[in-house]
Structures are given as C-alpha cells and as structure tokens.
Amino acid sequence: MPSSLDRPPVSPPPGRAIRGSPDLPPPGAPRRIGYVYVLPALLVYGTFAVVPLLHAGWLSFFSWDGVSAPTWVGAENYQQLVADPQLQGAFLHSLVLIVFYSLLPVAIGLLLAASLSRLPIRGLTVFRTILFLPQVIPMVALAVVWRLIYAPDGPLNQILGTLGLGSLGHPWLGDFVWALPAIGAVGTWVMYGLAMVLFLAGIQKIPSSLYDAARVDGAGPLREFFAVTLPGLRNEIVVALVLTMVAALRNFDLVYVMTRGGPGNATDVPALEVYIRAFQVGDVGSAAAVGTTLAVIIFALVIVVQRLVEERLT
Amino acid sequence: MRLRFEQGVTYTVLLLFCAVAVAPLLGILVVALGGGAHFDNFVGAWNAGDLGTGLRNSVVITTTVVVASAVLSVLSGYALGTMRFRGDTLIFAVFLIGVVMPFEAPIVPLYYDLRAFGLTDSYWGVILPDTALSVAFGTFWMRAFFLSTPVSLIEAARIDGASSRATLQHILLPLARPHLLTLMVLVFMWTWNDFLLSLVMLSNPSIQTLPLKLAVFQGRYVTDVSSLASGAVIVMLPVVLVYIILQRHFMRGALSGALKL
Numbered sequence: 001m002p003s004s005l006d007r008p009p010v011s012p013p014p015g016r017a018i019r020g021s022p023d024l025p026p027p028g029a030p031r032r033i034g035y036v037y038v039l040p041a042l043l044v045y046g047t048f049a050v051v052p053l054l055h056a057g058w059l060s061f062f063s064w065d066g067v068s069a070p071t072w073v074g075a076e077n078y079q080q081l082v083a084d085p086q087l088q089g090a091f092l093h094s095l096v097l098i099v100f101y102s103l104l105p106v107a108i109g110l111l112l113a114a115s116l117s118r119l120p121i122r123g124l125t126v127f128r129t130i131l132f133l134p135q136v137i138p139m140v141a142l143a144v145v146w147r148l149i150y151a152p153d154g155p156l157n158q159i160l161g162t163l164g165l166g167s168l169g170h171p172w173l174g175d176f177v178w179a180l181p182a183i184g185a186v187g188t189w190v191m192y193g194l195a196m197v198l199f200l201a202g203i204q205k206i207p208s209s210l211y212d213a214a215r216v217d218g219a220g221p222l223r224e225f226f227a228v229t230l231p232g233l234r235n236e237i238v239v240a241l242v243l244t245m246v247a248a249l250r251n252f253d254l255v256y257v258m259t260r261g262g263p264g265n266a267t268d269v270p271a272l273e274v275y276i277r278a279f280q281v282g283d284v285g286s287a288a289a290v291g292t293t294l295a296v297i298i299f300a301l302v303i304v305v306q307r308l309v310e311e312r313l314t
Numbered sequence: 315m316r317l318r319f320e321q322g323v324t325y326t327v328l329l330l331f332c333a334v335a336v337a338p339l340l341g342i343l344v345v346a347l348g349g350g351a352h353f354d355n356f357v358g359a360w361n362a363g364d365l366g367t368g369l370r371n372s373v374v375i376t377t378t379v380v381v382a383s384a385v386l387s388v389l390s391g392y393a394l395g396t397m398r399f400r401g402d403t404l405i406f407a408v409f410l411i412g413v414v415m416p417f418e419a420p421i422v423p424l425y426y427d428l429r430a431f432g433l434t435d436s437y438w439g440v441i442l443p444d445t446a447l448s449v450a451f452g453t454f455w456m457r458a459f460f461l462s463t464p465v466s467l468i469e470a471a472r473i474d475g476a477s478s479r480a481t482l483q484h485i486l487l488p489l490a491r492p493h494l495l496t497l498m499v500l501v502f503m504w505t506w507n508d509f510l511l512s513l514v515m516l517s518n519p520s521i522q523t524l525p526l527k528l529a530v531f532q533g534r535y536v537t538d539v540s541s542l543a544s545g546a547v548i549v550m551l552p553v554v555l556v557y558i559i560l561q562r563h564f565m566r567g568a569l570s571g572a573l574k575l
Contacts, residue, residue: 031397031398031399031478032399033393033397033478034393034394034397034398034399034402035393035399036393037389037390037392037393037397037478038389038390038393038394038402038405040386040389040390041386041387041389041390041409041449041452041453042390042405042408042409044382044386044442044445044446044449045408045409045412045446045447045449045450045453046408047442047446048424048442048443048445048446049412049415049420049443049446049447049450050408050411050412052419052420052421052422052423052424052427052443053411053415053419053420055420055423055424055427056419056420056422056423057419059422059423066426108331111327112327112328112331115320115323115324115327116324119320119321119324121324121325121328125561127328127332128565129557129558129561129565130332130335130336131331131332131335132564132565132568133335133336133339133554133557134335134339135568136503136507136553136554136557136564137339137507137550137553137554138506138507138509138524138525138528138549138550138553139507139509139525140507140509140525140526140528140529140549141525141528141546141549141550144528144532144542144543144545144546145338145339145341145342145543145546146338147532148342148345148539148542148543149338149341151539155341189334189335189338192331192335193331193335194568196331197565197568197569198569201569246414246416249416250416250418252418252509252510253509253510253525256509256513256529257529257532270418271418271510274418274419274421274422275510275513275514278421278422278425279425279514284422284426287422288419288422288423290418291416291418291419291420291421291422292419294416294418294419295415295416295418295419298414298416299411299414302414
C-alpha cells in the first residue's frame with residue numbers, strides 16, 4: 001500500500017476549517033504529545049537525581065546512623081559545620097585547592113594567550129589534543145601516576161637530587177605542609193590544558209583589526225594584552241574559572257587515592273567528609289549537611305558567574 | 315622580524331606545556347614496559363588486580379548508560395526543542411539543575427534508598443543514577459540542536475501528514491547524528507571515569523568497575539611500582555584510544571558544553 005494513502009489531505013482548502021480532523025497545530029503551538037516524549041527522561045532524572053538531592057536536604061536535619069530510626073535535630077548538623085574544626089579545615093583546604101585548580105591554570109592559560117602571535121598556528125589540532133589529554137583520563141589513574149611521582153624514592157626527589165637540590169626533597173604526600181600543595185599541583189597539571197584550549201579558541205574570535213589598531217597606536221605587547229586580549233577573552237576566562245572551581249570544590253578521587261585526607265587531616269576535603277561520615281562512621285545526617293552545603297555553594301557559584309556573563313552580553 | 319620572533323615564542327610556549335602535559339604519562343608507560351618492549355608487568359597487573367573483570371563491568375555499565383541516556387535525551391530534547399506544552403519551561407529549568415548538580419549531596423540518601431530496594435551491589439545501582447545525571451545534560455544538549463533546526467522543515471513534514479514520531483525518526487534524527495555522537499562521547503567519558511558512585515554502590519568485587527579495581531589494587535600493592543604503572547596504563551588506555559579517534563567530538567563537547575554556563 002502506497003504510504004501516501006495514509007496521509008490526510010494536503011493543506012485543506014482555504015476558509016474551510018476541518019473540525020475534528022487530524023489537522024495538528026504547527027510546531028510551537030501547544031502540543032500535549034510533548035509530555036509523552038519528556039516523561040521517560042523526566043522519570044529517570046527525577047527519581048535518581050532530583051528526589052535524592054531533596055532527600056539529602058531533608059536528611060541534613062536529622063541525626064541518623066543509617067540503621068536505627070533517625071531523630072530530628074533541626075539545624076544542629078549545620079551548627080556543627082561552623083563549629084567543628086575538622087569540617088572547617090576541609091572547606092579551608094578547598095579554598096587552597098581553588099588557587100591550584102583554578103587561579104594558576106587560568107594564569108598559565110593567559111600567559112599562553114599573551115605569547116600567541118597573530119599568525120595562524122600550524123598543527124593547532126595536535127597541540128590542542130595533547131593539552132587536553134589529562135582532562136579525559138580517569139582521575140584514579142592520574143592519582144596512581146602522581147603518587148608514584150611523589151614517592152619518597154620517586155622521580156621528583158631523584159630529579160631534585162640530580163640537580164643538586166636534594167635538600168629540597170620531601171616525602172611529599174606524607175608531609176603535613178607539602179601534601180596539600182602536592183595534590184593541588186596535580187590539579188594545576190590537569191586543568192591548565194583546559195584553560196589553554198578554551199583561550200586558544202577564544203583568541204581566534206578576537207577581530208585582528210583590534211590588534212592592528214593597537215599597533216598603529218604604538219601599543220607594546222603588554223598594553224596590547226591588557227587592552228585587547230584580556231577583554232576579548234573575558235567570556236572564556238569566566239567559563240574556565242567556573243569549571244575549574246567546581247572541580248576544585250568537588251575533588252574526591254585524587255584525595256581518596258593519594259592520601260585519604262592524611263597525613264592527619266592535612267588534605268581532608270568536603271567530599272571526603274561526606275563519604276566518611278555517610279558510609280564509614282555512620283553520621284549520615286552530618287554527611288547530608290556537608291553535601292547539601294557543597295551543592296548550595298556550587299549552585300550559587302554558577303548562578304553568580306552566569307549573571308556576570310549575561311550582564312556583559314546585554 | 316618581530317612576527318617571526320613572536321611566532322617562535324608561541325611555538326616554544328606551546329611545545330613546553332605540551333611536554334609537561336605528556337611527560338608523566340609517557341613516564342608511566344616507560345615504567346610499565348619495564349625498560350623494554352615486554353608485557354610481563356601488564357599480565358601481572360591484569361591478573362593480580364582482576365582488571366579483566368573490571369573491564370567487563372565497565373563496558374557493561376558504560377554501554378548501558380550511553381545508550382539509555384542517548385535515547386531518553388533525544389526524546390526529551392525533541393519535545394522541549396520543537397513543541398510547546400504547559401510547564402515546558404519549568405521542566406527545562408529542572409533539567410538544568412542537573413547539569414551543574416554535584417553528586418556529593420544526592421549520593422548519601424541514594425545509597426540508603428537503593429539499598430532498601432536491593433539495588434546496591436548491582437549494575438543498576440550505578441547505571442540508574444549515572445543515566446539520570448547524563449539525561450539532564452543530554453536533554454539540554456539535544457534541545458539546543460532541535461531548537462536550531464529550521465521550523466519550516468518540521469512544518470513541511472507536518473503538512474505532509476507525518477506524525478511527530480515520523481518527523482523525529484526520518485527527518486530530524488539523521489540530521490542530529492553528529493550532535494548525538496558528541497553527546498555519547500561525553501557520556502562515555504563521564505561514566506567510564508566515574509569513581510565515587512562506583513565506590514559507594516559496588517562493594518562486591520565481581521561487579522566493580524575498572525577505576526575502582528585500580529584503586530583497590532593500588533591499596534594492596536603500594537610498593538610494586540611497575541605493576542601499579544601497568545595497571546594505571548590499562549585503565550587509561552580505552553578512554554585515551556577513544557579520545558584520539560573521536561578527538562573532534564571531545565573538544566566540541568568540552569568547548570560548547572562549557573559555554574552552556
């Protein structure tokens with residue numbers, strides 16, 4: 001049977017409204033069938049993401065060991081968040097990690113942007129592929145790699161020894177002062193490629209006439225950077241800052257595999273506290289409070305930054 | 315003169331940072347190979363770390379999540395990108411929350427709720443939450459594509475009497491292919507690299523994923539450098555291979571996915 005027989009008449013004659021016939025309104029007009037298409041995704045997402053998120057917020061007002069009946073404690077878990085030095089330390093470490101995960105990579109990326117000539121770069125794809133590589137590798141594998149590098153008899157200390165700087169050597173991850181910066185440095189190493197790739201893409205969108213104008217005005221490389229490159233990359237800088245800050249705040253895999261928060265609590269972070277409290281020491285309410293606080297911080301960060309970008313666009 | 319000098323600086327900086335990016339990875343490969351082209355260390359790590367089991371579990375979980383979230387995202391993105399119905403903006407806003415939602419909060423009740431249904435220590439314990447989060451981004455991603463398709467195309471199909479399903483299946487989906495592939499590549503990477511969710515949900519060694527196997531292995535063989543290096547290389551290899559083959563999609567996803575913020 002030719003399929004054209006199944007079709008309703010093509011475009012009804014003008015002026016004749018066909019009531020009850022299957023003439024559907026055009027796209028953009030209300031269509032209830034949309035619910036049918038949205039429903040499966042909404043069900044899965046709602047059940048396994050939204051409801052648990054709300055449930056976490058609810059749980060954060062209880063004291064619960066995960067086994068017996070939960071007891072309502074009001075805001076106590078949040079008061080603990082402010083009072084407990086261990087939790088304070090964890091959030092403070094996140095701030096330190098933001099310097100390493102976010103500020104340093106963006107600074108390095110800008111250094112690259114500043115040194116770029118206006119000529120097209122040969123092999124740009126290859127450069128981008130290599131720079132972006134650490135981004136795609138499982139953090140657990142990177143943690144294993146860097147744990148070996150930082151080992152007391154590992155390559156880092158060996159290189160320092162060869163350079164005659166053996167006195168600078170440390171058992172990096174076992175050192176109360178150096179363990180956190182050592183983990184942070186891995187974050188810098190993972191993230192600078194992301195910043196560079198973003199800025200490489202962004203800088204190509206800056207009209208070269210702006211650079212020509214700056215040169216005609218006699219601007220040196222420094223003024224050119226501050227007058228043309230930096231404003232032109234503002235969007236990309238903001239995006240890089242958000243992505244890397246969120247990664248710094250959520251850091252779990254690296255810390256879990258490299259130090260488990262040690263030595264002492266020197267590398268403890270909020271996500272690790274969530275894991276330990278919820279699944280190891282049975283303080284589920286407190287874990288939910290830490291997790292909820294982390295989520296609120298991240299949502300707030302994203303909203304603030306989005307506002308900043310929009311303000312610029314309008 | 316100035317241009318040539320500047321170009322030299324550009325390449326020097328690029329080469330320097332590329333070298334820093336790959337040096338640790340090449341170093342680990344050299345250690346894993348044990349200074350020669352023999353693969354004893356890999357065989358040793360493969361057996362001692364039970365990495366074969368991990369690979370199988372990672373493949374099962376990742377494939378399911380990629381396929382499921384692709385199907386669900388196409389359907390919901392199609393509705394939100396081409397149709398109007400009551401509550402559509404609200405529904406989209408709810409999906410947007412998932413794009414930036416950190417998993418550290420929902421994972422706490424999720425574990426206890428799924429355990430009550432006997433879903434922890436099963437593939438579903440990882441597949442369902444991973445799909446849920448991927449669908450949030452996927453809906454956002456596919457909606458953007460469907461919004462960008464010309465309205466006239468959909469109208470023409472409707473005038474020809476095509477149902478909404480036929481319009482999607484025969485007209486829009488073929489056009490959506492590159493966009494959909496980028497989405498699948500991103501979901502593959504996120505699911506393959508996931509650690510926290512697997513760590514919480516999967517305690518039975520027979521269903522643990524590859525990254526989890528590596529973490530367990532490294533806890534047990536702290537001092538065996540060459541085996542650890544081999545294990546790390548085995549865990550990296552699949553995702554690096556896919557990355558090299560589909561590099562364009564990773565980059566496009568990362569760049570435009572990032573700009574969604």
